[in-house]
Amino acid sequence: MTFSRNARTVRRNFRLGVLNGMLSGLGEALLDPTLVQVAFINHLSASPLLVGLVVPLRDGVWYLPQLWVSSHLQSQPIKVTYYARMSVLRAAGLGALCLAALTLHDPAWLLAVYFLGYGLYALAAGLAGLPYLEMVSKTIPPRQRGLYFAWRLTLGGLMALGASLVVRWLLSEPAGLAFPRNFGVLFSLATLAFGLAMFALQHTHEPPDLTTPAPVSPGRQFRRAVTLVRHDRNYLRFLTMRGALMLGGCASPFFAVFVQRQLGAPPEMVGVYLAVVAGVGLVSNMLYGRFSVRLGHRRIMVLASGLGLVMSALVLAFALLAWPLGVRGMTAALCLLPVYAFLSTREAGIGVAGYSLLMEISPAAERSVYLGFSNSILGIILLSTGLSGLVVERWGFAALVGLTLVAYVVAMTAALTMRDSARESLKVMSEPDVGSSASRRN
Numbered sequence: 134m135t136f137s138r139n140a141r142t143v144r145r146n147f148r149l150g151v152l153n154g155m156l157s158g159l160g161e162a163l164l165d166p167t168l169v170q171v172a173f174i175n176h177l178s179a180s181p182l183l184v185g186l187v188v189p190l191r192d193g194v195w196y197l198p199q200l201w202v203s204s205h206l207q208s209q210p211i212k213v214t215y216y217a218r219m220s221v222l223r224a225a226g227l228g229a230l231c232l233a234a235l236t237l238h239d240p241a242w243l244l245a246v247y248f249l250g251y252g253l254y255a256l257a258a259g260l261a262g263l264p265y266l267e268m269v270s271k272t273i274p275p276r277q278r279g280l281y282f283a284w285r286l287t288l289g290g291l292m293a294l295g296a297s298l299v300v301r302w303l304l305s306e307p308a309g310l311a312f313p314r315n316f317g318v319l320f321s322l323a324t325l326a327f328g329l330a331m332f333a334l335q336h337t338h339e340p341p342d343l344t345t346p347a348p349v350s351p352g353r354q355f356r357r358a359v360t361l362v363r364h365d366r367n368y369l370r371f372l373t374m375r376g377a378l379m380l381g382g383c384a385s386p387f388f389a390v391f392v393q394r395q396l397g398a399p400p401e402m403v404g405v406y407l408a409v410v411a412g413v414g415l416v417s418n419m420l421y422g423r424f425s426v427r428l429g430h431r432r433i434m435v436l437a438s439g440l441g442l443v444m445s446a447l448v449l450a451f452a453l454l455a456w457p458l459g460v461r462g463m464t465a466a467l468c469l470l471p472v473y474a475f476l477s478t479r480e481a482g483i484g485v486a487g488y489s490l491l492m493e494i495s496p497a498a499e500r501s502v503y504l505g506f507s508n509s510i511l512g513i514i515l516l517s518t519g520l521s522g523l524v525v526e527r528w529g530f531a532a533l534v535g536l537t538l539v540a541y542v543v544a545m546t547a548a549l550t551m552r553d554s555a556r557e558s559l560k561v562m563s564e565p566d567v568g569s570s571a572s573r574r575n
Contacts, residue, residue, distance in 0.1 A: 146272040146337050151284045156330035158289015162296035162411060163323035166191050167386045168403045169300060173316050175390060177240040185522025188386050189515050190252060195259035196512025202263045203505025204354035210341035212264035219261035220331040226254030227324040234317030243313060266504050268339055270492055278489045279430060283422020286484050290415030297411050301404020358506035367494055370547045372507060374434060376514045377544035378483060381441045381537045383518035385476055388448065388469055391530050396455055398466035409470055410477040417481035430486035430493060431553045437482030438545035444475035445537045452531040493553065
């Protein structure tokens with residue numbers, strides 16, 4: 134009877150998490166940073182610096198606070214309560230963005246409210262990120278995690294396909310909505326989707342932690358994390374791989390901007406690109422989920438690095454040859470379709486295997502430190518990618534793509550030299566003078 138109840142609880146948590154992923158996929162598509170938000174900023178400013186800040190604002194601010202969160206969260210037996218509190222702040226940030234796009238017209242004010250409102254949403258999402266990952270590690274069995282993330286991304290991809298049609302229609306002339314009200318409608322629909330997603334996840338049945346170590350200061354947590362990195366080379370390779378993959382993705386917001394500004398591609402192709410990303414991602418997630426147990430999460434990350442390398446090579450060749458060969462307008466726009474297919478397949482691989490691999494290589498007693506430190510370091514890296522706009526402004530789009538090629542080579546090298554599972558023991562865990570209370574009590 135107990136086993137039956139536990140099995141039902143696991144299935145219920147699995148379904149709620151997948152529902153959360155499906156609705157989040159819809160919201161992400163309607164609010165896509167590399168296409169929708171970049172198009173929004175492109176209407177308000179011609180500055181490459183502002184365009185380059187969009188993805189770091191979402192992802193960098195999401196990752197950055199999580200080491201600080203880990204120092205407090207490890208003492209909380211139930212994580213979903215903290216997640217629920219952050220959901221309120223996320224809704225407030227998106228609500229401000231919707232209201233501004235529907236009522237304001239001055240570009241300066243729109244930009245100001247955009248960066249403040251979306252920044253608040255991204256920060257609150259980051260504060261909720263570690264509780265979410267802890268909930269997954271507690272409620273989803275290890276062998277089901279790859280399948281769990283695959284289902285989330287697959288159904289989210291189905292929703293994104295429908296969202297791409299909405300985006301294309303609202304950003305085209307037949308919709309009859311002038312800028313910025315067309316974006317205001319998109320932002321409002323995204324807010325509704327995210328709200329329902331957060332509501333679903335808050336009903337997860339999370340078992341309390343058996344031990345709850347006392348909270349430690351962020352400084353002590355940081356010193357503990359640095360010591361772990363120093364002694365665990367596998368973890369260092371993981372951080373190198375993930376950081377390089379993030380640097381490799383810094384050029385993607387400029388793909389559509391490049392063909393529109395330099396080659397005269399029509400702006401409504403943003404919706405087509407979004408459909409390609411959603412459709413290819415849907416198929417990729419299904420395949421990754423099916424083969425994740427057989428291949429292992431590390432091999433999927435190797436594949437994702439290789440796909441990014443091919444993508445950057447294609448874009449660099451296109452950037453250097455399109456103008457001399459006379460590729461313009463719709464022809465130039467169509468040339469980016471395979472690029473977005475590679476981008477989507479790469480992101481699907483990272484989505485299915487990235488956190489699953491990190492959970493595998495993290496000793497259970499140190500999981501909060503591993504997750505929190507990883508995300509904070511990756512947040513710093515992502516914020517640094519905001520300088521990509523300066524690279525484009527000073528040296529050109531092709532120079533930025535060339536840098537991403539180097540990053541993908543580094544990522545693939547690190548992924549190939551990793552192991553697939555956690556060490557049985559770490560030297561650092563036996564050193565009480567630097568160990569945290571979490572490692573000693575667990």
